[in-house]
Amino acid sequence: MATAEKPTKVEQKSDVILKYLRPKKKFPSVWCAGCGNGVVQSAIIRAIDKLGLSKDEIVMVSGIGCTSRMPVYMDFNSLHTTHGRALAFATGVKFARPDMKVIVVTGDGDALAIGGNHFIHACRRNIDITAILINNSIYGMTGGQGSPTTPGGAFSTTTPYGNVEKHFDPCSLAKAAGATFVARGTVYHAAQLEKAIIEGISHKGFSLIEAVSNCHTYFGRLNRRGDAVAMVKNFKEVGVTTAKAKTMNEEELKGKIVIGTLHEDMVKTEFCDEYQKVINARQGGK
Amino acid sequence: MQGNMACVQGAIYAGLHFYAGYPITPSTEIAEGCARELPKLGGKFIQMEDEIASMAAIVGASVAGLKSMTATSGPGYSLMQEGIGYAYITETPCVVVNVQRGGPSTGLPTKISQSDTMQARWGTHGDYTAIALAPSTVGETLTETIRAFNLAERFRTPVTVLLDEVMAHQRELVSIPKKGEIPIIDRIKPTVSPEDFEPFAQTANSVSPMPAYGEGYRYNITGLTHDPMGFATANLKEITWKLDKLRNKIMNYRSEITKLRTAMMDDAEIAIISYGTVSRAALLAVALARKAGVKVGCIQLYTIWPFPEEELQDYCSKVRKVIVAELNMGQMVNEVSRILSPEIEIHKLNRYDGEIITPLQLLEKLEEVM
Numbered sequence: 051m052a053t054a055e056k057p058t059k060v061e062q063k064s065d066v067i068l069k070y071l072r073p074k075k076k077f078p079s080v081w082c083a084g085c086g087n088g089v090v091q092s093a094i095i096r097a098i099d100k101l102g103l104s105k106d107e108i109v110m111v112s113g114i115g116c117t118s119r120m121p122v123y124m125d126f127n128s129l130h131t132t133h134g135r136a137l138a139f140a141t142g143v144k145f146a147r148p149d150m151k152v153i154v155v156t157g158d159g160d161a162l163a164i165g166g167n168h169f170i171h172a173c174r175r176n177i178d179i180t181a182i183l184i185n186n187s188i189y190g191m192t193g194g195q196g197s198p199t200t201p202g203g204a205f206s207t208t209t210p211y212g213n214v215e216k217h218f219d220p221c222s223l224a225k226a227a228g229a230t231f232v233a234r235g236t237v238y239h240a241a242q243l244e245k246a247i248i249e250g251i252s253h254k255g256f257s258l259i260e261a262v263s264n265c266h267t268y269f270g271r272l273n274r275r276g277d278a279v280a281m282v283k284n285f286k287e288v289g290v291t292t293a294k295a296k297t298m299n300e301e302e303l304k305g306k307i308v309i310g311t312l313h314e315d316m317v318k319t320e321f322c323d324e325y326q327k328v329i330n331a332r333q334g335g336k
Numbered sequence: 337m338q339g340n341m342a343c344v345q346g347a348i349y350a351g352l353h354f355y356a357g358y359p360i361t362p363s364t365e366i367a368e369g370c371a372r373e374l375p376k377l378g379g380k381f382i383q384m385e386d387e388i389a390s391m392a393a394i395v396g397a398s399v400a401g402l403k404s405m406t407a408t409s410g411p412g413y414s415l416m417q418e419g420i421g422y423a424y425i426t427e428t429p430c431v432v433v434n435v436q437r438g439g440p441s442t443g444l445p446t447k448i449s450q451s452d453t454m455q456a457r458w459g460t461h462g463d464y465t466a467i468a469l470a471p472s473t474v475g476e477t478l479t480e481t482i483r484a485f486n487l488a489e490r491f492r493t494p495v496t497v498l499l500d501e502v503m504a505h506q507r508e509l510v511s512i513p514k515k516g517e518i519p520i521i522d523r524i525k526p527t528v529s530p531e532d533f534e535p536f537a538q539t540a541n542s543v544s545p546m547p548a549y550g551e552g553y554r555y556n557i558t559g560l561t562h563d564p565m566g567f568a569t570a571n572l573k574e575i576t577w578k579l580d581k582l583r584n585k586i587m588n589y590r591s592e593i594t595k596l597r598t599a600m601m602d603d604a605e606i607a608i609i610s611y612g613t614v615s616r617a618a619l620l621a622v623a624l625a626r627k628a629g630v631k632v633g634c635i636q637l638y639t640i641w642p643f644p645e646e647e648l649q650d651y652c653s654k655v656r657k658v659i660v661a662e663l664n665m666g667q668m669v670n671e672v673s674r675i676l677s678p679e680i681e682i683h684k685l686n687r688y689d690g691e692i693i694t695p696l697q698l699l700e701k702l703e704e705v706m
Contacts, residue, residue: 142395146402
């Protein structure tokens with residue numbers, strides 16, 4: 051019965067995940083059952099494993115919120131910081147140690163509301179940080195308040211009569227601010243998300259990967275979108291690839307989520323590299 | 337050289353390799369000096385988008401292993417308080433220079449003040465123990481900045497250097513110490529294996545060894561109240577332990593931190609207590625008053641936090657009266673009243689119009705209280 055001892059595909063996959071989780075950290079996580087954060091975390095781990103990076107060279111930085119708890123569970127150098135400031139802390143880490151891979155995990159509230167200024171300036175500098183923004187269109191940890199990505203008309207505990215504000219598109223914002231790699235995925239399209247993360251980490255410069263996710267506990271419940279399964283199924287239905295999106299007009303694209311690489315700039319110089327040139331010139335010029 | 341440049345020179349002497357900051361009067365020359373000097377030494381300078389980000393960046397650089405600093409003035413210091421609190425709870429060494437101006441709010445950007453004395457102690461929310469230093473000359477700005485780095489590294493904590501607009505911009509002769517003349521302290525690195533490493537372990541002196549990211553000790557840093565492993569805790573004993581550790585690592589070693597200077601206190605019946613720029617006027621006032629036969633001395637505080645209670649009680653044991661002179665509406669005077677014997681008369685001399693306290697004003701005050 052040699053075949054019985056061989057691990058199944060699922061077991062092999064979970065072995066990869068377990069390899070990167072913190073052995074001494076007590077699980078379960080703070081996330082609700084069915085939360086998309088777990089899917090994104092798995093995609094990050096598989097991406098790092100496939101890239102063959104050592105755990106020691108990775109610094110995972112986060113701010114505050116449900117998403118921001120993620121680094122704590124993973125066996126890397128982890129920095130769980132203050133609300134909105136993850137990219138500013140990460141800038142300090144990366145600039146001090148350009149040889150390390152700095153990955154920021156953040157949420158829509160963390161990155162785009164309180165951290166909006168740091169977000170656009172990290173993009174502008176084109177510092178070699180990979181930011182993974184899990185966008186669930188609501189504040190989960192504090193109990194379902196409206197965020198900068200809550201769509202107009204949507205319900206939250208602070209928009210009880212429907213949201214009267216407009217929402218951000220994080221990818222357009224990042225591109226306009228100067229990020230040199232921008233991609234989007236959803237928690238349904240996990241394999242594509244993994245690929246986007248691999249490309250983002252490999253890219254030299256600031257990369258943003260938006261992972262559209264489900265908060266069925268608040269957004270789903272308040273907006274009658276159903277449970278986790280229903281919300282994830284919906285991502286399957288509304289997700290269209292960039293290639294397909296090119297064949298669609300504006301009307302057809304309404305309500306769709308375009309997934310894939312949205313922007314890539316291989317020409318723009320990276321911040322730490324440019325500063326190193328200044329150091330070299332000053333030290334050489336002496 | 338200018339006071340702000342003396343601060344830069346002191347920081348470099350102490351091993352500064354990372355500066356993040358945002359322009360603000362009257363501190364900007366510190367950022368400009370670091371932008372010019374650091375790349376020559378292989379160090380890094382970055383102008384961040386605001387003071388919140390500056391504080392965050394220097395904490396990030398410090399956990400990545402570099403000695404780091406930022407400089408600002410009152411409004412920026414207010415914004416930095418969030419990150420300073422993070423540095424307290426995560427026990428991250430770094431130096432924050434506050435070149436004080438009058439406040440509140442935008443206040444008096446180009447005028448002198450000492451109105452952040454209490455902000456340096458209680459600026460961020462929660463319970464913690466602060467270290468803050470206050471030099472009074474350009475030369476002392478250099479040496480006290482070195483001391484700030486040493487204390488930050490020794491105690492794994494942010495240290496504030498309180499300068500003021502006059503000191504920042506006045507020029508005085510300064511001798512830069514030779515290499516090795518002033519000892520430099522570096523944070524202690526762990527010697528145990530990564531498997532046995534507890535990042536916030538209780539040690540004999542409450543200061544835990546600190547590796548840099550990338551050295552093989554993959555550990556968690558969080559602003560949540562945490563256990564010795566660096567993971568958030570709700571355990572009542574661990575919460576108390578953590579807060580006690582933040583206090584004890586400083587308060588049990590106050591003698592290493594406290595620094596005062598006295599002049600003519602041996603037979604003094606009146607003491608002038610001051611810090612920062614005001615101390616210069618106090619020294620001159622005391623010298624002049626002594627010529628007129630007045631038994632007055634002065635006590636200058638270089639370490640203002642932790643407050644040097646025992647030392648002040650000791651120095652003031654024989655005086656009948658004290659004058660606390662400050663460029664604010666009266667901040668340190670409350671600390672002095674709290675700790676001195678009720679038999680000692682406490683007087684205060686305050687100025688908060690953006691001008692310095694002169695020796696003449698001190699002499700007038702002396703006459704009034706005699």
